Amino acid sequence: xxxxxxxxxxxxxxxxxxxxxxxxxxxxxxxxxxxxxxxxxxxxxxxxxxxxxxxxxxxxxxxxxxxxxxxxxxxxxxxxxxxxxxxxxxxxxxxxxxxxxxxxxxxxxxxxxxxxxxxxxxxxxxxxxxxxxxxxxxxxxxxxxxxxxxxxxxxxxxxxxxxxxxxxxxxxxxxxxxxxxxxxxxxxxxxxxxxxxxxxxxxxxxxxxxxxxxxxxxxxxxxxxxxxxxxxxxxxxxxxxxxxxxxxxxxxxxxxxxxxxxxxxxxxxxxxxxxxxxxxxxxxxxxxxxxxxxxxxxxxxxxxxxxxxxxxxxxxxxxxxxxx
Amino acid sequence: xxxxxxxxxxxxxxxxxxxxxxxxxxxxxxxxxxxxxxxxxxxxxxxxxxxxxxxxxxxxxxxxxxxxxxxxxxxxxxxxxxxxxxxxxxxxxxxxxxxxxxxxxxxxxxxxxxxxxxxxxxxxxxxxxxxxxxx
Numbered sequence: 001x002x003x004x005x006x007x008x009x010x011x012x013x014x015x016x017x018x019x020x021x022x023x024x025x026x027x028x029x030x031x032x033x034x035x036x037x038x039x040x041x042x043x044x045x046x047x048x049x050x051x052x053x054x055x056x057x058x059x060x061x062x063x064x065x066x067x068x069x070x071x072x073x074x075x076x077x078x079x080x081x082x083x084x085x086x087x088x089x090x091x092x093x094x095x096x097x098x099x100x101x102x103x104x105x106x107x108x109x110x111x112x113x114x115x116x117x118x119x120x121x122x123x124x125x126x127x128x129x130x131x132x133x134x135x136x137x138x139x140x141x142x143x144x145x146x147x148x149x150x151x152x153x154x155x156x157x158x159x160x161x162x163x164x165x166x167x168x169x170x171x172x173x174x175x176x177x178x179x180x181x182x183x184x185x186x187x188x189x190x191x192x193x194x195x196x197x198x199x200x201x202x203x204x205x206x207x208x209x210x211x212x213x214x215x216x217x218x219x220x221x222x223x224x225x226x227x228x229x230x231x232x233x234x235x236x237x238x239x240x241x242x243x244x245x246x247x248x249x250x251x252x253x254x255x256x257x258x259x260x261x262x263x264x265x266x267x268x269x270x271x272x273x274x275x276x277x278x279x280x281x282x283x284x285x286x287x288x289x290x291x292x293x294x295x296x297x298x299x300x301x302x303x304x305x306x307x308x309x310x311x312x313x314x315x316x317x318x319x320x321x322x323x324x
Numbered sequence: 325x326x327x328x329x330x331x332x333x334x335x336x337x338x339x340x341x342x343x344x345x346x347x348x349x350x351x352x353x354x355x356x357x358x359x360x361x362x363x364x365x366x367x368x369x370x371x372x373x374x375x376x377x378x379x380x381x382x383x384x385x386x387x388x389x390x391x392x393x394x395x396x397x398x399x400x401x402x403x404x405x406x407x408x409x410x411x412x413x414x415x416x417x418x419x420x421x422x423x424x425x426x427x428x429x430x431x432x433x434x435x436x437x438x439x440x441x442x443x444x445x446x447x448x449x450x451x452x453x454x455x456x457x458x459x
Contacts, residue, residue: 019378019379020378020408023378023379023380023381024381027332027381030330031329089360090355090356093355093356093357094358095354095355095356095358095359095360095361096355096360096361097351097355097361097363098360098361098362098363099363101362101365101376101380102363102365105364105365105368105372105376106372108372108375108376109369109372109375114379115376115379116379117360117362119360121330
């Protein structure tokens with residue numbers, strides 16, 4: 001009988017929902033090993049079933065705490081859940097303290113839940129480079145819902161739109177000026193707004209701030225982002241949030257054009273990024289092999305050519321070589 | 325392109341004491357040494373700790389305990405790790421563990437024990453020197 005290779009073993013495990021295999025697959029993806037590409041290639045046909053939800057907002061808004069309550073409510077409704085919780089990597093040491101899990105730690109022994117903490121490893125945009133593919137692993141492993149918690153987000157951490165189908169943007173009352181700052185960037189990506197810590201003073205004011213900002217939006221869209229209030233500590237408002245999440249899922253399913261556009265857009269982005277990475281790697285590697293890399297770098301250093309023109313020349317040459 | 329493997333460490337607090345200053349100091353030191361550190365928070369059962377180690381696919385576990393329950397909890401944790409097939413994880417411990425218990429704890433598979441006053445550099449170096457080999 002044919003013996004399974006290590007990769008086949010992991011893929012088989014992932015598709016069967018084996019927790020060790022899921023963990024190993026995500027590690028391979030994070031470390032960007034050759035095994036990772038093979039794993040993704042093999043699980044890819046099995047992805048696309050999960051509802052992928054992104055949760056973003058300022059640090060301290062209550063994302064992790066709310067996720068714990070969201071998961072409990074989904075579990076009550078019979079759904080299985082995978083979670084990828086992203087925290088920042090130190091730009092100085094490369095180390096990270098992954099603390100999201102503390103808030104949801106009690107879910108760890110629930111067999112219908114899988115939690116993975118992930119460091120950004122200095123990828124910009126509020127998630128890690130590996131997040132997208134880790135979501136695929138959890139999706140292929142049969143999780144009904146995959147939740148992605150971004151790092152505490154400010155203005156431009158909007159990479160999550162490339163990963164999730166439904167985006168929840170969290171605010172908390174009393175963020176004051178910070179809310180103004182958030183408005184410029186993240187306001188546009190939300191499918192659902194949540195004002196957490198609703199038991200605090202000024203919660204209604206935060207809701208009104210968001211609503212009035214939404215009213216200024218004159219772009220016609222079939223989905224109007226609702227603004228909900230939650231208290232993550234007690235779980236108040238969470239069932240209503242899950243109802244809205246389900247509603248948005250149905251909206252995407254029912255509104256096929258909307259969903260198709262979203263998926264096509266995402267496929268294009270993924271292809272674009274994959275080409276960028278692979279093309280850059282192979283062009284550089286090719287230069288190195290031909291012993292031309294140092295020469296070119298020297299020309300750039302001596303200002304004889306700028307990096308953009310050099311890149312353009314290289315690509316043109318590669319494309320014309322491919323045609324002949 | 326990142327091809328280097330990151331060291332992932334779980335710092336865990338088994339049992340019922342709520343003194344985690346030491347655990348946090350060690351977590352912070354390992355973070356500053358370039359490792360990815362996951363902290364469980366207080367009052368963890370052996371099941372929670374082992375399940376977390378499995379999901380997070382860590383290379384190293386550091387257990388911190390000051391309640392005196394290590395003789396019950398550590399063997400249970402080591403047993404569960406074995407059951408889950410997590411035999412290639414380096415486990416060390418710290419906190420208040422009396423000298424006379426050390427050899428028993430090492431017998432169940434705790435590789436090293438760091439008492440009060442240990443320098444964080446010592447722990448970092450220990451982890452780097454004893455990191456389990458993985459492909």
